Amino acid sequence: MTSRTPRPRERGIPEATVARLPLYLRALHGLSERGTPTVSSEELASVAGVNSAKLRKDLSHLGSYGTRGVGYDVEYLIYQISRELGLTQDWSVAIIGAGNLGRALADYGGFGTRGFRIAALLDADPKTVGREVAGLSVRHIDELEDVVSDEKVSIGVIATPAAAAQGVCDRCVGAGVGSILNFAPVVLNVPEHVDVRKVDLSIELQILAFHEQRKAVGRRGPGWADALEV
Amino acid sequence: MTSRTPRPRERGIPEATVARLPLYLRALHGLSERGTPTVSSEELASVAGVNSAKLRKDLSHLGSYGTRGVGYDVEYLIYQISRELGLTQDWSVAIIGAGNLGRALADYGGFGTRGFRIAALLDADPKTVGREVAGLSVRHIDELEDVVSDEKVSIGVIATPAAAAQGVCDRCVGAGVGSILNFAPVVLNVPEHVDVRKVDLSIELQILAFHEQRKAVGRRGPGWADALEV
DNA sequence: ATGTGTGAATTAATTCACAGCA
DNA sequence: TGCTGTGAATTAATTCACACAT
Structure with missing residues (x-):
């Protein structure tokens, strides 16, 4: 069977909520910069693009x-959400x-956002290694394990070609990385405890x-979609 | 309030299912290249990283x-899913x-995947305009409306800085683009009919x-998380 | 036999609507 | 009075489990 128990929510925060907290946080930072001291659920929801009932819940x-x-209170809520998301540490x-x-x-700049720091940028191609990017010198992939343990890397971002992704993922996991953000178009297999x-x-x-297609079909007038069904 | 019935699903396909169809399609293409003629729900599900009941449903x-x-039948299923996703047209x-x-x-290469073609790459910076990228010459943002109507662009990909995104989005929508894929870290406001x-x-x-934080807290032993609560 | 297709059961997410606090 | 916080109701998604077609 390919099933897996979807990890019981430890502090009881629904996954759908977790996925929206960063949105609220960003909206709050915007309000904070504008000096807004307090905000209602209706206002914040509107800025974050959700409805107010959902936000309050x-x-x-x-x-x-x-x-x-x-x-x-804008500042207080920023602090609480940041803490909940684990952004009070790096x-x-x-x-x-x-x-x-x-x-x-x-x-x-997305990384610059409080809470994340790029420990290293790695590549397998010798021609790329050594190149300067975003203030970092590209290191060779063989240094992966050292980097992970020396820099206590907990999140690996995979931006390799599809064919290399699973291998790189395995090495990350083997080295102790607990979370993977995968940009390669493959389904990664990881052990249970890795996100x-x-x-x-x-x-x-x-x-x-x-x-788009659905909209286009509708535009031809009613009846068409049904006529296409067997 | 801006409540409105959430667009009735025309052919009744749940949104969660739509989001997984591309995954199945990719898995099927893999099997097809390997010459596999038929596949069970169990096998396909395993390759696509979901469970078989979900796949069958x-x-x-x-x-x-x-x-x-x-x-x-692998080829037949590829065809059916492609058709459903609207990939039999460009x-x-x-x-x-x-x-x-x-x-x-x-x-x-992701675009090269059957069904999409980059009609244009646009930028506001005069120094970037004219530059050759992926076989395309970068065009000036002011040509946006012309490009959209001449090339019948239906999907706009926004890869601008956050500050420019909403403006670009508005122009896309105004020019007739029906779907937006947004990489800028902002919530875009669009009319009802735009995805x-x-x-x-x-x-x-x-x-x-x-x-990660949740895992780290758990690792310290039970009791800690509760002790942190007010 | 084997593995799909699907009703029924379960679980998760959303929305409603209002009691109750500031 | 205004707006949060939340039970209750609703809707969506997932999973179970098995009848039935091949």
């Missing part, structure tokens, strides 16, 4: 951090693959194509 | 394309933003950090 899983009749990240994508990721998230351009495009 | 939404006691894609990320995306999907590095990292 999500926040209620963290605790009672709002004030009835007033709203949420996480070391290694990017494996210094091709176009790997370099784009390294350059991308994997994937970012897949062509999957996203195909999902959009599905919806 | 998903496929059942498309129709009865398997044979009891045998499995699914979709024109415009990439807006030719920075590191935009160039990486343009170079990325948006987002790819967000820092959100993914934050979700992984949450799980």
Whole structure:
């Protein structure tokens, strides 16, 4: 069987909520920069692009951090969400693959966001090794294990070609990496205790194509879609 | 309130299923290249990284394309899923933003996958315009509307800095683009009929950090997590 | 025999709607 | 009065388990 128990939620925060907390956090940082002291669930939800009931329910899983009749204190909520997400400490990240994508990721400010630091950028190609990217010198993939243990890397970002991804993943896991962010278009096999998230351009495009097609069919007028069914 | 019935699923395919179809398709292409003529739900599910009950339920939404006691014909299933996803036709894609990320995306083979073609790569920076990337000459953002209508672009990929994203999105929508794939770390506002999907590095990292933290807390032994609660 | 297709059961996520606190 | 926090209701997604076609 290919089933796996989907890890019981330890502190009881639903996965769907966890996936939205970063969104709220970003919205709050925006408000904070603008000097807004408090915000209602309606306002915050609107900025984050969700509805207010969902936002309140999500926040209620963290605790009672709002004030009835007033709203949420922006700074306080930023702190609480950051703490919940584990952003009050720093996480070391290694990017494996210094091709176009790997370099784009390294350059991308997204890491700079509180809580993450790029410990190394690694590649298998000797011509790429040594090259300077985002203030880092690209290191050879054979240094992976050393980097992971020396820099206490807990998150590996895989930006290699598809064919190399599983091998690199295995090495990461073997070296002690606990989470993988995979940009290669393959399904990675990892042991139970390792978390994997994937970012897949062509999957996203195909999902959009599905919806585009549906819209196009509708546009031809009703009846068509049904007529196509066997 | 902006409540509205959440678009009735025209052919009744659940969104969660749509999101997995590309995964099955990729797995099937792998089997096809290896010359495998038929595959069971158990095997296909294993390759695609889901469980077999889910796979069968998903496929059942498309129709009865398997044979009891045998499995699914690989080529036939590829065709059916492709058709369902709208990949039997070509979709024109415009990439807006030719920075590191935009160039990486343009170079990325992922588009080459049946069904998509990059109609243009656009940028606002005069120094970038004219540059050759992935066999395309970068065009100026002011040509956006022309490109969209001339090339019948239906999907816009936004790879600009956050600050520019909403403006670019508005122009895409105004020009007739029906779907947006957003790589900028902002929530885009679009009219009802436009689909948006987002790819967000820092959100993914934050979700992984949450799980890493949870694992780390557990590792310290039980009791700790509760002791931290107020 | 074997493995699909699917109702029924279960679990998760969302939304409603309002009691109750500031 | 205004807005949070949350039970209750609803809807969506997953998993079970087995009848039945091949």
